[in-house]
Amino acid sequence: MPTFLGRRYARPPEAVGCTEKAVGAFILLLMAGIVVALGIHVATNRDYLFAVDERGEARPEEPASVFPEPGLEGWLPPARGEHFSADDLYVKIDGRADAYLGFHVVGLTFGTYAHASDPGRTVDVYWYDMGTPANAEAVYRSEEAPGATAVPLGAAGYQVGGALFFWKGSSYVQVLPARPGDADADVVLRIAQRLAERIP
Amino acid sequence: MAIGSRMSDNIQLTRRECLVRGAGAVVATVAAAAGGYLLYDSSGRRGLVGDAGKTPVPHTLKDFFAGIDFPAASPRISVAMGEEPRIESMLRAAIGGLDPSLGMRRFIRPGDVVLIKPNAGFDRPPYLGATTHPEVLRAVIRLCREAGAREVLVTDHPIESPAACFAKSGIGPVVEAEGARLIVPREDQFGPVHSGAGPLDRWPVFYEPLERATKLVGIAPVKDHNLCSASMNLKNWYGLLGGRRNQLHQAIHEVISDLALLFSPTLVIADATRVMMRSGPTGGRLSDVRPGGELGRPAVVAAVDPVACDAWCYENLLGRDAAQLAYLGRAVEKIRADVASGAQRFGSSDWHAYEHEGKIIRANV
Numbered sequence: 001m002p003t004f005l006g007r008r009y010a011r012p013p014e015a016v017g018c019t020e021k022a023v024g025a026f027i028l029l030l031m032a033g034i035v036v037a038l039g040i041h042v043a044t045n046r047d048y049l050f051a052v053d054e055r056g057e058a059r060p061e062e063p064a065s066v067f068p069e070p071g072l073e074g075w076l077p078p079a080r081g082e083h084f085s086a087d088d089l090y091v092k093i094d095g096r097a098d099a100y101l102g103f104h105v106v107g108l109t110f111g112t113y114a115h116a117s118d119p120g121r122t123v124d125v126y127w128y129d130m131g132t133p134a135n136a137e138a139v140y141r142s143e144e145a146p147g148a149t150a151v152p153l154g155a156a157g158y159q160v161g162g163a164l165f166f167w168k169g170s171s172y173v174q175v176l177p178a179r180p181g182d183a184d185a186d187v188v189l190r191i192a193q194r195l196a197e198r199i200p
Numbered sequence: 201m202a203i204g205s206r207m208s209d210n211i212q213l214t215r216r217e218c219l220v221r222g223a224g225a226v227v228a229t230v231a232a233a234a235g236g237y238l239l240y241d242s243s244g245r246r247g248l249v250g251d252a253g254k255t256p257v258p259h260t261l262k263d264f265f266a267g268i269d270f271p272a273a274s275p276r277i278s279v280a281m282g283e284e285p286r287i288e289s290m291l292r293a294a295i296g297g298l299d300p301s302l303g304m305r306r307f308i309r310p311g312d313v314v315l316i317k318p319n320a321g322f323d324r325p326p327y328l329g330a331t332t333h334p335e336v337l338r339a340v341i342r343l344c345r346e347a348g349a350r351e352v353l354v355t356d357h358p359i360e361s362p363a364a365c366f367a368k369s370g371i372g373p374v375v376e377a378e379g380a381r382l383i384v385p386r387e388d389q390f391g392p393v394h395s396g397a398g399p400l401d402r403w404p405v406f407y408e409p410l411e412r413a414t415k416l417v418g419i420a421p422v423k424d425h426n427l428c429s430a431s432m433n434l435k436n437w438y439g440l441l442g443g444r445r446n447q448l449h450q451a452i453h454e455v456i457s458d459l460a461l462l463f464s465p466t467l468v469i470a471d472a473t474r475v476m477m478r479s480g481p482t483g484g485r486l487s488d489v490r491p492g493g494e495l496g497r498p499a500v501v502a503a504v505d506p507v508a509c510d511a512w513c514y515e516n517l518l519g520r521d522a523a524q525l526a527y528l529g530r531a532v533e534k535i536r537a538d539v540a541s542g543a544q545r546f547g548s549s550d551w552h553a554y555e556h557e558g559k560i561i562r563a564n565v
Binding site: 090091092093094095096097098099122124126143145146147148160161162163165174176177178179180181 | 321322323324325327328359360368425426427428431445446449452479480481482484485486487488
C-alpha cells in the first residue's frame, strides 16, 4: 500500500477518470505552451530598442530588392533595408531631419552593403525620396561640397573623400563608405551607378 | 451509465485523501501566487511622460562637480593641439593643463564610479566627425583608471539602432577593449527629473546610470548643427534624454540651456580632433570635417566650465560669434541663479575674461 508522509492511504486502481485525465492533460499542455511562449518572447524581445520612443523601434523593412546587386565580388547588397517617413526621419538623422523637411522630404530608405569576408568594410546608402525633381535638386545643391570632383551620375553628382552624392528624378542619394578616401572608391562608384540605373 | 456515476464507482476517496489532495491544491496555488508576486516588476514603464495612471516621482540629479576641491586660481579651460596619432598625449596634456600636479587625480578619486557620456548618436564611421573620436574616449578611460576609478561606465542614447551606432562609431569596441562597461539604455532606466518650469520639466532622463555614478565626464565632438548652430558640450547631454526628443527641437536653445543647468559634470572634454564645419549634426562628406577646425590642427579641450568651453570652441574652432549663440546667454543666467542659491559651479560664457586672468592654457604636443 503506498504511503504519503509515512501514513498509508488507499489509492483505488483507476481512480482518475477519462475526463479528469483530459482536463489534466489540457492544463499541462497549457503550462508548457506558456513556458514556450515566454521563452520565445525573451529570446526575441529587442529591449535595447526601448519603447521610450517607440519610433526608435525597428523600421518597416524594405524588401532587399530595392537595393540592386553591386555586381562586385565579395560584396553583398543590404539583407534588409529600413524605411523612414518624414514623420520619423529624425530617428535616423536626428536634428538634420529638419533640414530635409524644409525641402519637403517624403521619406528615406537606408541600407548597408557589406563585404562578405570583412565586416568592417561597409557602404551605407541613404536614398531620400524628395517628392519632386525640383526638391531633389534643391537639397543636393544645398549640401553640395565646394570644390568636389564632379561625377557623371544621375542628373548631377560629385565625389568627395570616397563618398558619392547625386540626384536623379525625385531621389537624392548619398553613398558613404566606412573607410575614407580611395580605399573603396570603386565600390562606392559601382553601387551608385547601379542605384542610378534603378531610379526612373 | 453516466460518466459521473462511472467515475464514482471507480473513485473511492477517503476523507484523508480528500484533505491531502485539497491541501496540495492550496499549496500549489499559494506557491504560484508567491512566485508571481516575487517576479513582479513593479518598475514597469515608470517615468514615461504621458503614461496614463502613473505619477512617477521626479529625481534630482547629482552635482558631479560639488565634491571637487578645485582651486579658484586654477585654469578653467585647457587646450592641447597635436596630431591624430598622439591623441592620448594630447588628452593628458589638456587635463594636465587644468592641474599640472594632480592631473586627472584632481577630478577622479580611488573608488569612483565614472560615467562617461560620449556622442555615439549616429551609425557613422569615426572619420566623418559626427561622433566622439574613439581614441579620445580610450584616453579618457585610461586616465580614469590610472586615477583609481573603481568602475568606468560609458553610455549614450541613440534613438535608432544603439548597437549599430556603438559599433560603427568605434566607441563600442574601444569600451570593450579598455575593460569599461557599455550601458545600452533600457526603458526602465529612465525617469523624470526636477528641472523647474520649462520644456524639460518631468521629461524622461536616462537616470539610472547617473544615479550609480559618482563622477560624470562628457566628451563631445565639436560640430555644426542645423537647428542650434553648434553641437558641443552642453548639447551633448541631449543624448541622455528619453521620449520623443524631436518634440524639443522647437525650443532647442531653451532646452540646451536647461541641460546646462541640470547637468553639473565633473569635467567636459571637447573633441576637436575633427571639427564638423558644416552640414551638422550628421555631415557625411569628408570635406565637411576639418582637423582642429579653425585652429588647423587636431585638438582636445578640457574644461571645468562647460559654458565657457562651448563659447571658446564656437569662436576658436568653428569661427563664429558666441554672442549669437542663443543658448549660451540663457545658460549663463540659469547657472548664475543656481550659484546664487548656493551651488558651486562655473558657468560663464565670457572666455575672454578667463584669457585675461590667465585661466586658459594652451599646449602643443
